[in-house]
Amino acid sequence: MNKPLVSIIKYTEPYGSLREAIGLCEGLKGFNKQDKILIKPNIVAWDFTHPSPFGVITTSVLMFALVQILAEEGFAHIAIGEASGAISKTRGREIYKTLGYDKLKHKYGVELVDFNEEKFVLIDFEEFKLSIAKRALEADKIINFPVLKTHNQCKVSLGIKNLKGCLDYKSKMFCHGVDIELDHTFPRIMEKLPVALTIIDGIFALEKGPVGGMAHRRDIIVASRDTYACDIIGAELIGYRAENVPHLKFYAERYGRSLDIADIDIRGEDVNRQKVFLEYDWEWTGDDTGPKGFEKRGIEGIAVRKYDNTLCTGCSGRFNPMLIMIMAAYKGKPFPNIEVISGKKQLASEGYDKTVLFGKCSCDLNKNNPNIKKAIPINGCPANLEIFTREMKNEGIECDPKQIAN
Numbered sequence: 001m002n003k004p005l006v007s008i009i010k011y012t013e014p015y016g017s018l019r020e021a022i023g024l025c026e027g028l029k030g031f032n033k034q035d036k037i038l039i040k041p042n043i044v045a046w047d048f049t050h051p052s053p054f055g056v057i058t059t060s061v062l063m064f065a066l067v068q069i070l071a072e073e074g075f076a077h078i079a080i081g082e083a084s085g086a087i088s089k090t091r092g093r094e095i096y097k098t099l100g101y102d103k104l105k106h107k108y109g110v111e112l113v114d115f116n117e118e119k120f121v122l123i124d125f126e127e128f129k130l131s132i133a134k135r136a137l138e139a140d141k142i143i144n145f146p147v148l149k150t151h152n153q154c155k156v157s158l159g160i161k162n163l164k165g166c167l168d169y170k171s172k173m174f175c176h177g178v179d180i181e182l183d184h185t186f187p188r189i190m191e192k193l194p195v196a197l198t199i200i201d202g203i204f205a206l207e208k209g210p211v212g213g214m215a216h217r218r219d220i221i222v223a224s225r226d227t228y229a230c231d232i233i234g235a236e237l238i239g240y241r242a243e244n245v246p247h248l249k250f251y252a253e254r255y256g257r258s259l260d261i262a263d264i265d266i267r268g269e270d271v272n273r274q275k276v277f278l279e280y281d282w283e284w285t286g287d288d289t290g291p292k293g294f295e296k297r298g299i300e301g302i303a304v305r306k307y308d309n310t311l312c313t314g315c316s317g318r319f320n321p322m323l324i325m326i327m328a329a330y331k332g333k334p335f336p337n338i339e340v341i342s343g344k345k346q347l348a349s350e351g352y353d354k355t356v357l358f359g360k361c362s363c364d365l366n367k368n369n370p371n372i373k374k375a376i377p378i379n380g381c382p383a384n385l386e387i388f389t390r391e392m393k394n395e396g397i398e399c400d401p402k403q404i405a406n
Contacts, residue, residue, distance in 0.1 A: 239277030301334030314382025
C-alpha cells in the first residue's frame with residue numbers, strides 16, 4: 001500500500017511557497033479542468049469589533065495565491081464557501097468584503113458563497129443527522145484550507161475540524177451536545193464530502209485557540225491529498241502525537257488508519273526540526289474556580305467554571321474575552337461572591353450570591369435552579385458580550401471591552 005504524501009514547506013512568499021507545497025504532494029492530481037472546485041477556508045470565527053486574524057483565519061495572501069494557481073492551471077469553476085459559526089445570522093458577505101475577496105470575484109470570476117444564505121441537506125449518519133451545505137455536497141472537488149492552530153476543546157483544529165464549517169448553525173450546536181462526544185461527530189463529515197486537497201496555513205500558528213489565543217509566526221505550509229495524514233503532520237508540528245488527539249484517534253480506529261507518522265511519505269522540511277509545542281488550553285485551578293491566571297493575580301470572590309465540550313463555537317469564541325475582561329476588572333477588592341457557568345450541562349452551585357448564566361443554553365438549563373439567589377442571564381446564541389458588560393456594571397464590576405484588544 002502506498003503511503004500518503006504530505007509536503008512541509010517553509011513559507012517565504014505566497015505564490016512560490018504554495019506552488020511548491022502543492023507540487024510536492026501532487027496536490028492537483030486527479031483534478032479535471034471542468035471540475036466545480038470549492039475552496040473551504042477557515043474564517044468561521046472572527047470578531048469584527050476586535051479583529052485578531054493572525055492564526056485565527058486563513059491568511060488572505062495564501063487564498064489569493066491559491067486562486068491564481070488554479071486559474072493558471074485552467075480551472076474556471078472556482079468558488080469559496082464558508083458558514084460563519086460564531087454568529088447565528090448571516091454575515092459572510094461582510095466578511096468576504098473585509099478580507100478583500102471581492103477582488104478574486106472581479107479578477108478571476110470566483111463565486112463567493114455564504115453557506116448560511118443557501119440550502120443545507122440533512123444527512124443521516126445512522127447514530128445522528130447533520131445538515132451539510134448543499135454547495136459543498138455538490139462540488140466535484142473541495143480544497144480544504146484550515147489554519148495551524150490548537151483548540152481548547154479538541155487539542156488541535158486542522159483539516160478535519162475545518163469541515164465543521166460546512167454545517168448549518170443548528171448542526172454545529174448539536175456537535176457540542178450532551179449525549180454524544182464532540183470528537184465523535186465532526187470527523188464523520190469527511191465521509192460525505194469530496195475533499196481532494198488539504199492545505200494547512202501555518203504562516204501563523206495559534207496557541208490556545210480557536211480564537212483569542214496567542215499567534216506565533218511559524219512560516220509553514222503543509223499540504224496533502226489525504227486530509228487525515230495532513231492533520232497528523234499538522235498536529236505533530238505543534239507538539240501533539242495523533243494518538244493523543246481524541247478525534248484523530250477516533251478517525252483512525254473508525255477507518256482503519258495508522259497513527260504513526262512513519263507511515264506517511266513526508267516531503268520537504270523535517271518535522272522534528274520544525275516542531276514547536278503550543279499549549280491548547282488554559283490551566284485551571286484544582287477547585288475549578290477559574291484559570292490559574294486568576295489565582296496568580298489573587299482574584300477572589302468569583303468562581304468561573306471550566307467550560308466543557310457542550311460549549312459550542314459561538315459561546316467559546318466569547319469565553320476567553322469574558323475572562324480577559326474579568327481579570328482586567330479586578331482592582332484588589334474581592335468580587336461579590338459570583339459564580340459563572342456555561343454550556344449545556346453546568347448547574348449552578350449552592351453558596352453564591354449571584355450566578356452569571358453565560359449564553360442561552362445555560363440560561364435555559366438553570367431557569368428553575370433553586371441554588372440561584374440572583375441570576376445574571378447573559379442571553380443570546382451566542383452569549384452577548386454587550387449584555388455581559390452592562391450586567392456586570394450593574395453589579396459594580398467595570399468590564400472594559402477595550403481590554404480584549406490589548
